[in-house]
Amino acid sequence: MRLDRLADRVILLRPSISLATAADPPQAGGPRPLLFVEGEPADFDTPEFVKEAARQALREGWTKYGPTGGLPELKDCIRQKLSDENGLVYGPDEVVVTVGAKQAIFNALMALCNPGEEVLIPAPYWTSYPEQVRLVGGTTRILRTDGPSWRLTPGRLAEALSPKSRVLILNNPANPTGVVYTREELTALATVVERADLWVIADEIYEKYVYDGRAFTAFASLGPEIQQRTVTVNGVSKAFAMTGWRLGYAAGPASLIRAMTLVQGHSTSCANVMTQRATMAALRGGQESVQTMVAAFQQRRDLMVNGLNRIDGIHCPRPEGALYVFPDVSRLLEGGSVGAPLRTSVELARYLLEEAGVAVVPGEAFGAERAMRMVIAVPPEQIEEALVRMESCLQRRIAR
Structure with missing residues (x-):
């Protein structure tokens, strides 16, 4: 051997x-x-009030295992955030807490992709997308976009479709290009998504970082049909300078969230419970x-x-x-x-x-x-x- x-x-x-x-x-x-x-x-x-929430969690004994999919109190905070800021309504069984947003994307791919099915990724792309697709046995189809705008267009998306197309990963705002899609642009892409019966992994971890008075639009907010075929991925790493705390989350249809939670239960189990308590403070606190x-x-x-x-x-x-x-x-x-x-x-x-x-x-x-x-x-x-x-x-x- x-x-x-x-x-x-x-x-x-x-x-x-x-x-x-x-x-x-x-x-x-x-x-x-x-x-x-x-x-x-x-x-x-990381804001001091978030650090103090973590210290308080330790003092109160939040050092044991928690539910695989996240503390119910934190899931309630996430649901409230999505409702207040993005106009999205989710039930308690439609949210999962993960060890960073990266794990949420990986869990979603594990739950959605069979071997050989295609995941559509606009380029330029975040480096981990193609490698995660490779790990789960999927096939990456790269959608080239043109600089300096680097925007995925409905025509380019439609051209890339095949009978094996299963998932579109859409990063907005985008790493590395800084593209922020308008609501009109997202609506045009959504038309192709619905026609092609695609799932969308909407990586929205940079949601807070939009400049020059631009507005951010969550992809799932485009309508009930789109929300039912979208898994929204976010977290606190970027917005609250908490990259080392490793806390992300995903929201989507209950059947998909159950599958993602099952995957997580056999890999990392729950996210750090102390971090979950600190994240509750971050989401409830001010935006200063x-x-x-x-x-x-x-x-x-x-x-x-x-x-x-x-x-x-x-x-x-x-x-x-x-x-x-x-x-x-x-x-x-x-x-x-x-x-x-x-x-x-x-x-x-x-x-x-x-x-x-x-x-x-x-x-x-x-x-x-x-x-x-x-x-x-x-x-x-x-x-x-x-x-x-x-x-x-x-x-x-x-x-x-």
Whole structure:
């Protein structure tokens, strides 16, 4: 027996390169690395009232197993949030609490996809979507969209359909592009979804991060028929700077939620009970901390977009939401520059790390080779220093 033989499903998985460009330190004597990689509020902490709720939970003995699908009190808070903020009404058996939003997506795919059935994923996409589909035995069908708008259109969705199409994953606001779909755009997509009898996994974890006065629309809010074929995924990681607490949730039809809970019961069981109690406080508390972060990140977005667009060879659209910019770097990959050519976004990311000490995520990770992703949720002074370093580094490569 070969003890080093692993299952095919693991061997075929591709590692996330979201952190790979920052995994190795720059060369000795190089600049201090500035990280624009992890999608979390870097300099905002979890609100103090949420931390105190966790401490109180510990004092009260909330340290035992809880129900697999979540504490009933927390599920009530989630239902209230969905009703008040999104106009969605769910029963107690239509909500499940998960270990982060990522687990909610995985559980939904496990419950919905048989081997060989297709999951439609608009590109650019979050790196884990295709790998989760691969893990559950589904088939990924990538739907290419065009920059700089990067919007999935009804025509593109209809073109991609086949008899095996089962699920559409729709991320709104979108990581990495910052696209925020209007209600009219979502309604047009919903028409195709209904006609094709698709399920929709609506990943809405960046719901709070919309800029310039835009409105967010939950996909399931488009009507009763759409709500019955949608699993809404959300959580508190981004909105309350709670990425390390690992708390997400999903809402959908009771039969699907039961299946997702069954999957969870044989993997992680319940989410951390202390975290669930803290999340109740977050959802019941005020939105002041969220509003503060949104205002700060909008300013930082503008700082970064304006600075990147001053660098020869980079074109950066202004994202409408989420925590990222996704500039086009085609000119930097087209030759006509001094030094060894940079042929791929991975090579560009490595160059920026080694020569400028700036860690970005190559567009290849998101299915968009001629782009790169940078997080805007970092201190302004870090953005300013990175822009200076990048401009100095890259201007040497552009042929004059």
